[in-house]
Amino acid sequence: MLESIIDTIDSLGYVGIALLMALENLIPPIPSELIMPLAGFTVTQGKMNFILVAIAGTIGSVLGATPWYFLGKYWGLNRTKQIADRYGKWLTLSGEDVVKAKVWFDRRGYTATAIGRLIPGIRTYISLPAGISKMPLVFFLIYSAIGTIFWVSFLTGAGYIFGANYEQVGMYLKPISTIVLIGIFSATIYWVIKRKVTS
Template sequence: MAEWITSTMESLDYWGIALLMFLENLFPPIPSELIMPLAGFTIAKGDMGFVPAVLAGVIGTVLGAFPWYYLGKAVSEERLEHLADRYGKWITVSSKDIKKANNWFSRHGVRAVFFGRLVPGVRTLISLPAGINHMSFIPFVLYSTIGTSLWVIFLTTLGYLLGDNYELVDEYLGPVSKIVLLSLVIWFIIWIVRKRNRRYE
């Protein structure tokens, strides 16, 4: 995977970044945690500019969010979950992933699109519940762009600072993302318990 990402970026330059980030949103197994840090490393060598690389990453990501968004609009949640359980293994997406993304959207509303772009494991699929719940297109693009920009800048900066060790971003961010997700689940459970306790007071 790392070799393919490297060769694509070397041969296509900024177009390669946009293409890879577009595909990363369609196929979750492709990690943005490798793509943008590699771009940051390339910037550190003087072979790319920071702003164009970030713009390419943001544009590719936002464009890659549209297919999931329109799929959510066109197909019911139940049908999507059935399809995910039947064919999702090819892109590592299950009905549980769809439920998790939809629950995230239900809890946070349109803000979920912004925050979801910053959480690995949620960021790719958050477009689905936005479509399922018929979120307006302009707010969807706006929140997606802002959240994506922060994520892309963060990863690119890490790659720039780490230099030759840019691959450490993917190595260490994986466990960190799991901690973030666990923390969010714990916070949500506490929130539910407190809300129920208030009802009985």
């Protein structure tokens, strides 16, 4: 996979970065934690511009997240959940993931879209509850772009700092991502239990 990412960036430049980041949202096993740090490494070599790399990554990521938004908008919660349970194994998505994202989204409103784009494991699927909740497309794009630009810039900067050791970025992010996901899951369980007790 690494060689394919390198070849795509080398041959297509900024367009390649945008394309890879779009695919990363559509096919989650393609990791942004590898794409953008590699792009950051190319900046250290003088082959690319940091700002243009971040812009390309943001555009691609938001474009890749948009189909998930439309999926949620036109199919609704129940149908999206059923489809995720039936076909989601190919995309590492389950109906339970859809429901969790919806609960998280409802608690935080539109800002959940921006915040969700910063959290590994949620960043791809936060588009589903945005669509399910009928969030206006223009606001979805704006909030998605805001969150994504921070995430992409962070990864690009990490690649720039790590240099030729850019692959270590994903290694350092993995335990942090796990802790964040456990925290979100625990907070969601606490919130559900608290609502049942007080209702």
